[in-house]
Amino acid sequence: MSREALSSPGPSDGVRPLVARHLLVIGTNHRTSSLDVRERLLGKASYASLRKAGGRTSPWSDLVLLTTCNRVEVYMLTEAPRRACEAVLRALGVSEDEHLLYVLEDRDAAAHLLRVASGLDSLAEGEEQVAAQVRNAPRQRPARASARGPLADSFLHAARSASRIRRLAGVSVADASASHAAVRFLEAVVPIENRIVALIGTGKMARIAAKSLRPRAEIRILNRNFARARGLAEALGGKAVPLADLRKVLTEADIVLAATAVRHPLITPQMLRAAIRRREGRPIWLIDLGFPRNVDPSCRTLAGVHVVDLDGLAPWGQRPPSPSAQARVEHRIRGEAQRMIESLRPAASVDIAVLRRKAEAVRRHEVEATLARLPDLSEGDRAVVDKLATRLVNRFLHGPTERLRSLPEGTRTEIVRQIVESLQRGPG
Secondary structure (H helix, E strand, C coil): CCHHHHCCCCCECCECCCCCCEEEEEEEECCCCCHHHHHHHHHHCCHHHHHHHHCCCCCEEEEEEEECCCEEEEEEEECCHHHHHHHHHHHHCCCHHHCCCEEEECHHHHHHHHHHHCCCCCCCCCCCHHHHHHHHHHHHCCCCCCCCCHHHHHHHHHHHHHHHHHHHHCCCCCCCCHHHHHHHHHHHHCCCCCCEEEEECCCHHHHHHHHHHCCCCEEEEEECCHHHHHHHHHHHCCEEEEHHHHHHHHHHCCEEEECCCCCCCCECHHHHHHHHHHHCCCCEEEEECCCCCCECHHHHHCCCEEEECHHHHHHHCCCCCCHHHHHHHHHHHHHHHHHHHHHHCHHHHHHHHHHHHHHHHHHHHHHHHHHHCCCCCCHHHHHHHHHHHHHHHHHHHHHHHHHHHCCCHHHHHHHHHHHHHHHHHCCC
């Protein structure tokens, strides 16, 4: 976070100053931290812990917690970025010197949300499931939180923009998911033909894997709800197995793919040791799509046991857009992000529009005066002069206007007034 963002204004003479509302995201994902770290933070991340860390006078006006298999992130609207950041660190049990979390502000935060919603920041690049998670995240807040509002609207806008951004990137959603990454890994590393594959779970991730593997392997479906396991098994021509028979399945299966929402591992070293004794040296592959993990990580220390978790599957999900498509996508994202921030600060847009209108009037006056002194220029050359003046004005205004957007409303309005008055007086 920038030094300016960390220095939030405080009260003066008992009067609360007008301050700008910032969009802030604090979090971590599969690119910036290990699965161990993400699981640790997931265990701490809750609206209750954030409310407690925020104290009696919360440093944010609105807040959304977004957790997926790739990330743990806190989005907020705040007038005090430094206090908000410190509160989130307390809630997650992270010290500043650990450097586990990224902090993005305003347009960078909005651009990040757009990349997340479009699946471009996912383990399986281009996945579409995350757009629904972004759309639904504000609805997962405590009942007393409003389902609408500026922050919820930003999430909805990001979710609605996701499909357009994916199309611009040229990524296919047909095989973009962690399950497809797992299948690609198995096809490349583990012979699948005529193997016994056990799937734990009946959710979307398990269904995708089952459909991809069914033509080549014998599928067994396990779930706490046996009726669901039986329904999926019948649809795929597989076999439903009670979850209570997991130990027996571990003895027989060649590959186990686990994709359930559990807080504690389903497969433990103790369970596996008993199965290994009956496997007569046959290796077993455990593909863990869970977050938190379904397979205890210490299982990988056992002989003949190969454990592959979400981090291990990351290389099989990376299919970035071409450089030209990436450039188009980034241009679109930055434009969308700017509009999102402007919707959060309508007063800033008005002030900056006033400044730009005055700058355009000055530009037009100076160009006309210059061209009047150069009557022999061709129409093409006159157009070049006009375009040059436009580019110079835009270049000079870009940095200052970005800075103006982040200033307190009263300060920003006064600065714009002074600039406009100086432009009206002219040089001297």
